[in-house]
Amino acid sequence: MGKCLFVFSLCCMIIYASPQDTCIIFTEIMFYAPSGNNEFIEVYNRSETASINLNHFKIKYSTSKPDTIVSAGFGTILPPKTYAVIFEGDYDLVSGIYKTIVPSTALILKISDNSFGSTGMANTANRPLRLINAVDDTVDYYTYSADNNSGYSDEKINMNNDTSSANWKNSIKLYGTPGAKNSVASVIVSNNNYGDIIINEIMYAPLSGEPEWIELFNRTNNTIFLKGWSITDIYTTPVTVIINSDISIEPKSYLIISKDSTIFNSHHVIPAPVLKLNIPPLNNDGDGVVLKDNTDMMIDSVLYSPQWGGTDGYSLERRSSEINTLLSSNWGTSLDHERSTPGRINSLAQKQYDLSVVDILFDPKFPVTGNDVSVSAMIRNNGSSAANNFTAEFYIKEGLNDWQVLSAANGICLSAGDSITLIAYNGIPKIQDTYTVAVKIIFEQDQDTINNYLEKNVGPGASERSVIVNEIMYDPDSGESEWVELKNITSAAINLKNWSLSDLLTTPTKSIITNQDYFLPSNEMVIAARDSIFCFYHPELINKTLIVNYGILGNTEDGILVYDYRDGIIDSVIYKSSWGHKKGYSLERISQNKSSKDSSNWTLSLSSEKSTPGKKNSVVGIPDGKRNDLVVNEIMYDPGVGNNEFIEFYNLNKDSLNIGGWSIEDQHANRYKISDTCFYIPPGSYFLLISDTSVLKNYDLFTYKNKTVLNSSSLGLTTNELILLKDLRGNVIDSVYYSDKWHNKNYINTKGRSLERINPYLNSNDQYNWNTCVDQRGATPGKKNSIYTINPKVNSAISVSPNPFSPDNDGYEDCTIINYTLKIPYSQVNIKIYDIKGRLVRILANNLSSGSNGSVIFDGRGDDKLALRIGIYIIFLEALNSTTGQDEILKTTVVVARKLH
Numbered sequence: 001m002g003k004c005l006f007v008f009s010l011c012c013m014i015i016y017a018s019p020q021d022t023c024i025i026f027t028e029i030m031f032y033a034p035s036g037n038n039e040f041i042e043v044y045n046r047s048e049t050a051s052i053n054l055n056h057f058k059i060k061y062s063t064s065k066p067d068t069i070v071s072a073g074f075g076t077i078l079p080p081k082t083y084a085v086i087f088e089g090d091y092d093l094v095s096g097i098y099k100t101i102v103p104s105t106a107l108i109l110k111i112s113d114n115s116f117g118s119t120g121m122a123n124t125a126n127r128p129l130r131l132i133n134a135v136d137d138t139v140d141y142y143t144y145s146a147d148n149n150s151g152y153s154d155e156k157i158n159m160n161n162d163t164s165s166a167n168w169k170n171s172i173k174l175y176g177t178p179g180a181k182n183s184v185a186s187v188i189v190s191n192n193n194y195g196d197i198i199i200n201e202i203m204y205a206p207l208s209g210e211p212e213w214i215e216l217f218n219r220t221n222n223t224i225f226l227k228g229w230s231i232t233d234i235y236t237t238p239v240t241v242i243i244n245s246d247i248s249i250e251p252k253s254y255l256i257i258s259k260d261s262t263i264f265n266s267h268h269v270i271p272a273p274v275l276k277l278n279i280p281p282l283n284n285d286g287d288g289v290v291l292k293d294n295t296d297m298m299i300d301s302v303l304y305s306p307q308w309g310g311t312d313g314y315s316l317e318r319r320s321s322e323i324n325t326l327l328s329s330n331w332g333t334s335l336d337h338e339r340s341t342p343g344r345i346n347s348l349a350q351k352q353y354d355l356s357v358v359d360i361l362f363d364p365k366f367p368v369t370g371n372d373v374s375v376s377a378m379i380r381n382n383g384s385s386a387a388n389n390f391t392a393e394f395y396i397k398e399g400l401n402d403w404q405v406l407s408a409a410n411g412i413c414l415s416a417g418d419s420i421t422l423i424a425y426n427g428i429p430k431i432q433d434t435y436t437v438a439v440k441i442i443f444e445q446d447q448d449t450i451n452n453y454l455e456k457n458v459g460p461g462a463s464e465r466s467v468i469v470n471e472i473m474y475d476p477d478s479g480e481s482e483w484v485e486l487k488n489i490t491s492a493a494i495n496l497k498n499w500s501l502s503d504l505l506t507t508p509t510k511s512i513i514t515n516q517d518y519f520l521p522s523n524e525m526v527i528a529a530r531d532s533i534f535c536f537y538h539p540e541l542i543n544k545t546l547i548v549n550y551g552i553l554g555n556t557e558d559g560i561l562v563y564d565y566r567d568g569i570i571d572s573v574i575y576k577s578s579w580g581h582k583k584g585y586s587l588e589r590i591s592q593n594k595s596s597k598d599s600s601n602w603t604l605s606l607s608s609e610k611s612t613p614g615k616k617n618s619v620v621g622i623p624d625g626k627r628n629d630l631v632v633n634e635i636m637y638d639p640g641v642g643n644n645e646f647i648e649f650y651n652l653n654k655d656s657l658n659i660g661g662w663s664i665e666d667q668h669a670n671r672y673k674i675s676d677t678c679f680y681i682p683p684g685s686y687f688l689l690i691s692d693t694s695v696l697k698n699y700d701l702f703t704y705k706n707k708t709v710l711n712s713s714s715l716g717l718t719t720n721e722l723i724l725l726k727d728l729r730g731n732v733i734d735s736v737y738y739s740d741k742w743h744n745k746n747y748i749n750t751k752g753r754s755l756e757r758i759n760p761y762l763n764s765n766d767q768y769n770w771n772t773c774v775d776q777r778g779a780t781p782g783k784k785n786s787i788y789t790i791n792p793k794v795n796s797a798i799s800v801s802p803n804p805f806s807p808d809n810d811g812y813e814d815c816t817i818i819n820y821t822l823k824i825p826y827s828q829v830n831i832k833i834y835d836i837k838g839r840l841v842r843i844l845a846n847n848l849s850s851g852s853n854g855s856v857i858f859d860g861r862g863d864d865k866l867a868l869r870i871g872i873y874i875i876f877l878e879a880l881n882s883t884t885g886q887d888e889i890l891k892t893t894v895v896v897a898r899k900l901h
Helices: 261-266 535-538 538-545 694-700
Strands: 024-030 038-044 058-061 067-071 083-087 107-111 127-130 138-144 154-156 166-169 197-205 213-218 229-235 238-243 254-256 274-276 287-292 298-304 316-318 331-332 355-363 374-381 385-398 404-414 419-423 433-444 455-457 467-473 485-487 500-503 510-512 525-530 545-547 557-564 568-576 585-588 602-604 630-636 648-649 664-666 671-673 688-691 707-709 721-727 732-739 756-758 771-773 797-801 816-821 827-834 840-850 853-858 872-882 887-896
Touching: 024 138, 138 419, 138 455, 138 797, 166 545, 197 298, 213 525, 261 274, 261 827, 331 485, 355 433, 374 433, 404 419, 467 568, 510 602, 525 535, 538 545, 630 732, 648 771, 648 797, 688 694, 756 853, 797 887, 816 872, 816 887, 827 853, 827 887, 840 853
Parallel strands: 083 107, 254 274, 525 545, 688 707
Antiparallel strands: 024 038, 024 154, 038 083, 058 067, 058 127, 067 107, 127 138, 154 166, 197 213, 197 316, 213 254, 229 238, 229 287, 287 298, 316 331, 355 374, 374 419, 385 404, 385 433, 433 455, 467 485, 467 585, 485 525, 500 510, 500 557, 557 568, 585 602, 630 648, 630 756, 648 688, 664 671, 664 721, 721 732, 756 771, 797 816, 816 853, 827 840, 827 872, 872 887
């Protein structure tokens, strides 16, 4: 009778069934019952000692919703070595057809539904069944074959976990044997039992030429012969191989079945027989292994996935030989320093005595020539018992010379699960060459001696930061190559042979820079480009360029790590786009002496060519700016229609300032470069940061040189704004927190008028040092401010010229100009003309917005537009600052004259 093997289609759904629950197995299925509600399923508790509560267990038939097992009035506890019969919910226990068949020793249960599945089990098609425990883990599975006659069940032959076709047959008794020994149980199929031999370790994803292999373990006290046994994989097209050799496994021993003999090249020693057998290829993304004996009875099986462990050259190890093979929690990645344990106890297996040399440590970790190097070893007790009175020995050899004892420690004790770092009494003085250091543990009780020995090389190499990352092109122009510039900052040449370069995010890709001698001279640079297209754009750098396939650099953030031949990190940088990002521009290092991880030590290239590969960085040697070297002098934050925002700066330094890389920032995270390239502002000169060309048109600035036009919709300026001026290293040079309240209150509408600084040498955040521009165009970009005052404490003065003047329309001195100088930097000015008797004859200015200097023309006429008589007139000027309350009054006289006829 052919029974379907329902193993691996469901095995992937078996997750974390407890070891106790896996003792419950299917043993009989009545799927073709006589008419009526007479289908049943029998389960068996294989445990020797444990009773198991079947409350809330479920049976899932095919794709139907699972049916919950409930009490039929006798409870749900199934004693060890006992059967339980599960009937449909409406089965009549008093008068049903099985009333005289089910023995009193069996536990009778029901399902919460009146049929298995939705309408009962099919008798014309094969169907799968799953037994599910109370936490929804699958604990057993079986697919029956619909070739039975009515009233005859499927019965299991041996009461083990084998669900293969070889372990099931049709019952030979009408109505089956519910609750009793199966009618086919006397048929002996095999001398072996399920789990006598277990799959103990699997190498399915080897590296470095190691073959795939499987480790078997004999759990019994008998020698078991394997001739005629078979191994089958699962995906995608199962392949079965037969063991034809006369090989056996000794009691409590291992056997390695390897695809070829190259397994010995990957392991120091394999203390177990190795059978070379062309086992089926094991898939890295998940597969299975089925082990059957010579009678085709399943002895063990496992369906693994990469989530279980065992990837990247590490084996998949079983934790316990006593826990079910199908449980993912019983498997994990090998922790052994060889990445696997063929022929010896698994690294994940709990041992009573197991010491291991975890690592050999050197201080300094990556020495340079002449360093004194100390040696230590980390030793761990992996066993469940304390390890007492063991010995640790240190050995050393140089090149092909013989081993020499470096140090030894005796009588060491280490508690279970603890670790210790032992320091060798002797180190390596003034290291000059490469040495091999070995550590050996001597402990007679140790159950795994392979991990008692470890070797490691140490030799002098480059010092940290001897070669630095000097420039990074992480977002090149379209079609160009990413590249990294490295610089040797020592006084001697450095050989880059077998050095590596790696990116950082998201999955690092580490690549050899060169596998040949390449001596980088002192203070010289080399370009590591991702592809040869770099040389097309920079043919002059062919001899300074190496093609290195490190990972693609991220434009938001990423990192660059430089490793020497020992895998020691020589330099590393983790950059972000906030350090500087503009397509086609490189990120340049400012100082080779400051940390590579300091964001203030990096900025966008200031070169007109956007980068400086193979040349001195454009940002090197630029001095730090000092406070108030350059100050904010005028702000247009609320432009009128057809105009746009701008900020004017003024150079207070006595020398020219290089403002390349300088920027402004505000509290809203807006940031704008004042200049992308090196730009020098002469002393006492202005510089403009302009949003777009409308500003050029409105103030005739097309030919003005000291400017940057961003071609942006705005600078993000608001009515109240913090403006921070920073140099290329992030030093704050000036800061202004302006407000719309700084405007002249006599202006009803200040739209289209800038805020001007009265005196650039006075406090940037003094509201009295700012006021509304009084120029008729509303702003003075690139020019002296309209309210500029050199010294607000100068003496007041008023003068008239010419004086006298003759307004007789003869074209000669028909008007006079009244000039005034005020102590108040800005004010509202009234100018009135009185005759000699004190009568008001003319109002020349009424509430005129003025700076500290001003001029008014007087044509010799009164308010009635008629010429004034010859005589002396008094000029009365009153200036009032409504913000501070300051006022000034100035008086003088003017003579109106005429020619005598």
